[in-house]
Every structure is written in structure tokens, then in C-alpha cells.
Amino acid sequence: MRRVLMSWSVPAALVLALATPATAQTLAITGGRVFPVSGPPIDNATVVVVDGKITAVGAGVVAPAGARTIDARGKWVTPGLINAATRLGLVEVGAVSSTNDATARGDRAVAAAFRSWEGLNLASVLWAPAAAEGVTSVVSMPGGRFISGQAAVVDTGGASVAPRLRRAPAAMMANLGTPSAADAQARGELLLRFRELLDDGRDYASRKADFEKAATREYVAGRLHLEALQPVIAADLLLIVAADKASDIENALELAREHQLRIAILGGAEAWQVADRLAAARVPVLTTGLDNIPTGFDALGARQENAARLAKAGVPLVVIGDAGDTFNVRNIRQHAGNAVAYGLSWDEALRAVTLAPAEVFGVDQSVGAIAVGRDANLVVWDGDPFEFATRAEHVLIRGVEVDGPSRQDLLTDRYKRPGGR
Numbered sequence: 001m002r003r004v005l006m007s008w009s010v011p012a013a014l015v016l017a018l019a020t021p022a023t024a025q026t027l028a029i030t031g032g033r034v035f036p037v038s039g040p041p042i043d044n045a046t047v048v049v050v051d052g053k054i055t056a057v058g059a060g061v062v063a064p065a066g067a068r069t070i071d072a073r074g075k076w077v078t079p080g081l082i083n084a085a086t087r088l089g090l091v092e093v094g095a096v097s098s099t100n101d102a103t104a105r106g107d108r109a110v111a112a113a114f115r116s117w118e119g120l121n122l123a124s125v126l127w128a129p130a131a132a133e134g135v136t137s138v139v140s141m142p143g144g145r146f147i148s149g150q151a152a153v154v155d156t157g158g159a160s161v162a163p164r165l166r167r168a169p170a171a172m173m174a175n176l177g178t179p180s181a182a183d184a185q186a187r188g189e190l191l192l193r194f195r196e197l198l199d200d201g202r203d204y205a206s207r208k209a210d211f212e213k214a215a216t217r218e219y220v221a222g223r224l225h226l227e228a229l230q231p232v233i234a235a236d237l238l239l240i241v242a243a244d245k246a247s248d249i250e251n252a253l254e255l256a257r258e259h260q261l262r263i264a265i266l267g268g269a270e271a272w273q274v275a276d277r278l279a280a281a282r283v284p285v286l287t288t289g290l291d292n293i294p295t296g297f298d299a300l301g302a303r304q305e306n307a308a309r310l311a312k313a314g315v316p317l318v319v320i321g322d323a324g325d326t327f328n329v330r331n332i333r334q335h336a337g338n339a340v341a342y343g344l345s346w347d348e349a350l351r352a353v354t355l356a357p358a359e360v361f362g363v364d365q366s367v368g369a370i371a372v373g374r375d376a377n378l379v380v381w382d383g384d385p386f387e388f389a390t391r392a393e394h395v396l397i398r399g400v401e402v403d404g405p406s407r408q409d410l411l412t413d414r415y416k417r418p419g420g421r
Contacts, residue, residue: 026064026067026068027049027069028048028049028061028064029046029069029072029380029394030069030070030072030073031045031073032047032075032076032077032380033045033075035078036079036369037354038355038370038371042057042058043059044073047077047376048064049396050064050399052399053373054370054371054372057371070380072380075380075393076381076382076383076385077378078134078370078379079369079370080135080379081134081333081354082135083137083138084138084286086139086321086326087143087324087325088126088156088326088329089120089122089124090116090119090142092121092326094326102143102144103143103145104144104148108146108183108220109145109147109183110197112225112228113149113224114142114149115149115168115169116140116149116151117140117150117152120152122160126327128406128407129329129406130330131156131402132402133330133395134379134381136156136377136379136397137377138329139152139153141171141324142173145181146182146183146190146194147175147225148173148174150170151170152165152168152169153166153170153361155397157395157397171238171240171264172237172238173242174241175241176248176252177242177243177244177267177298178242187248191251194255195255196220197220198229198259200219200226202233203217204216204227205233211223235262237262238263238360239261239262239263240264240286241264241266242266243266243267243298244296245270245297246273246274246301249268249270252265253277256281257281264285264286264360265278265283265284265286265287268285268306269299271285271306271315272309272310275310275315278310278313282316284315285310285317285318286320286357287310288307289319289335289336289337289338289339290335292304307319307339307342307343308342308343311344318353319332319349319353333385333386336350336352337388339352354369377397378394378395378396379392380392380393380394
């Protein structure tokens with residue numbers, strides 16, 4: 001490990017500065033076992049990075065003269081991990097409302113126009129632990145309400161918001177498994193509201209002039225939210241539907257068919273029960289690898305073989321941590337490892353935390369694989385990344401190494417000293 005532990009008294013601002021990549025450079029990662037994900041593993045391979053981009057990868061590649069070299073002999077080299085369901089930068093402490101920028105009020109629980117990334121907190125102490133343990137990109141998504149708002153793909157390292165945003169918006173978030181989120185009493189009432197909202201969105205789009213003259217019927221949501229729904233209605237923007245119960249997932253599939261929507265399922269504890277329908281519709285499922293007992297009535301059919309069964313059926317699979325996580329975003333590799341323990345192949349698991357989420361959120365041309373032309377979001381591990389004791393020895397984001405201590409490192413250093421000071 002290259003992290004350097006420092007005195008706990010170092011100011012937080014300095015800690016963040018140290019944890020931020022410095023400058024891009026030419027470097028070569030040599031001699032490691034490289035897992036491109038988009039192709040088979042390559043032994044004794046070299047990955048060359050110039051100005052943040054991968055310019056060469058292969059067993060016969062020679063490091064450029066003058067390049068900084070990382071000796072990866074005996075190591076594993078993978079793309080940076082992508083946790084596709086977090087609230088990183090949006091929620092600092094869940095129990096403190098003043099630190100929550102993930103939930104908008106909206107109109108009658110519809111917050112489609114809410115652009116969550118506009119409240120992104122780059123000073124959060126929660127970015128550094130995720131980056132240091134190999135998570136180089138996340139999807140920061142809003143939560144709560146019926147239509148929660150818009151999510152973004154964000155790198156976990158970088159100096160300012162603009163260069164860290166990979167795609168915004170990347171998806172619209174909706175809740176189909178929680179009637180109360182839509183101020184509804186029952187699932188049928190929630191579906192009624194959903195259909196009414198989509199109908200209003202189409203009516204608004206075709207009668208904007210009438211709307212401006214107040215010559216339309218009253219819509220269920222305001223102008224800004226109906227406007228923000230247009231890319232969803234046109235299937236240009238992915239709609240992420242949070243649902244665990246098999247019948248809720250079937251309802252989502254039916255809604256998508258009726259309205260020609262492009263959807264993915266978030267949660268999906270009982271998705272394995274409708275895997276054939278999900279596969280036929282090519283609808284991705286974002287699910288964890290640790291759901292071994294029901295968390296409620298919606299997830300009575302939860303089982304740890306969920307991810308493996310979905311993959312076997314041909315469902316596009318993304319393995320996530322606990323949906324909406326902030327503190328333990330880094331645990332995504334434990335979720336992937338557990339999915340392997342319950343039947344998912346190792347290769348499928350690696351793809352499910354790298355290239356698969358990149359494809360679902362439309363950033364696969366820049367991250368998710370080790371290939372020429374991709375951004376150099378890379379991790380050098382001292383072993384199998386899905387083993388608990390494995391460490392990320394080098395983490396690169398856009399070709400720049402993430403270095404410096406996280407808040408956890410400083411706390412570890414503090415409490416190792418006699419007296420904890």
C-alpha cells in the first residue's frame with residue numbers, strides 16, 4: 001500500500017487536496033495479469049497511459065522511454081470499479097437532514113426536473129475511501145418521492161464538478177414498489193398515477209402553446225417536470241425503476257411496453273422469478289449480492305442466487321452495493337464476490353461491476369474496459385479483487401494516481417497511538 005498515514009490533526013481541506021490526483025503523465029503498468037473485460041485476460045502485459053488515455057495494451061507492448069513505470073508483476077490489473085447505485089456527494093450523514101441533497105420536494109411527489117448533481121459535494125470525506133479501494137466511478141442518484149429526479153455518472157477523484165461528471169443526466173429515477181412514495185394507498189393507484197403522468201407529459205408536449213394560454217386541462221405536475229420527462233417519453237433517457245417484488249417488476253415491464261420506455265430495474269430482490277421476461281425485453285437489473293433474507297413483504301423471495309440466475313437467463317446484470325449507499329460504496333467488490341460464491345461466474349461478476357454499468361449508463365466508450373482510447377481508470381490489485389483481504393495498490397482516475405490518506409486512514413493512525421491522540 002502506498003498510502004501514507006499522517007497526523008490526525010492535518011486540516012480536512014489539506015487531506016482532500018492530498019487525496020486528489022495531481023497531474024496527468026505518461027506511465028506504463030508492466031508485467032501484470034491484465035483483465036480488459038472486453039476481451040480475455042492477458043498475462044505479463046503492459047498498459048501504456050498517455051495524458052489520461054490508454055494508448056496501448058498487450059503482452060508485447062514496450063513502455064515508452066521516460067515513462068513512469070508501475071511494476072505489476074504478480075498483480076492483477078482491472079478497470080476501475082463502477083458502483084451504479086449510490087448517494088455519494090449527495091448525502092453526508094443520513095440522519096442529519098441538512099446534509100441530505102438527494103431528495104427534492106417536487107410537485108405531488110414528482111421531481112423529474114431535479115438535477116441531483118447540481119448539489120454535489122466534492123468536499124465530502126466519503127469520496128476518498130471509495131476511490132482508494134478501487135471504485136473510480138459511481139452513479140449518484142436522487143431518492144425518495146414517486147419520480148425522484150435525474151442521476152449522474154461521476155468519477156470519484158478530480159478537482160471540480162465539471163471534469164468529474166461523465167454523464168448528466170444519465171437516468172431518471174422512479175419508485176414503483178412503494179405506493180406511499182406517490183401519495184397512493186395501493187399499487188394499482190400508484191400505477192394509475194404513473195400512467196396519468198405519462199399521458200400528461202405527452203399532452204403537454206403536443207400543446208405547449210395552449211399550455212402557455214392556460215387552455216389545457218390541469219396536469220398532475222408542473223411545466224418543468226413535464227418538460228424533464230420528455231427524454232424519458234422519447235426513450236432517449238433511461239428510466240430506473242426501483243422495485244423488488246416480482247409483480248412490481250412485471251408491472252414495470254408492462255408500462256415500458258405500453259409507453260415504449262427504456263427501463264432498468266433497481267433492487268430486483270425477486271427478479272429471478274421473472275428472469276425470462278426481463279431477458280426477453282433486454283431490461284437490465286441492478287442488484288446486490290448479499291440479499292439472503294427478506295427485508296420486507298416486497299422481498300419475500302430474496303435469495304443470494306439472484307444475480308447468478310439472472311445472468312444464466314441472459315438478463316443484463318449490474319452488481320451494486322446497497323442501493324443509495326454512501327459510507328460503504330467500496331464494498332461493491334464484496335457484493336460481487338458473494339455473487340460468485342452463489343453461482344455467478346468470476347468473469348460475469350467482474351463485468352457486472354465494470355463494463356456492464358458503463359453500458360447501461362452510456363459511458364462504455366470512455367470507461368469500463370481496458371482498451372486503447374478509453375480513459376485510464378485502472379486498478380492494480382495485490383490479488384483477486386473479490387477476495388476480502390485483497391488491496392488496491394494503485395488506483396488511476398483519468399491516468400492520474402489517487403494518493404494520500406482518507407479520513408479512515410487518519411482515524412486508524414490516531415487510534416493506533418497510545419491514548420488515541
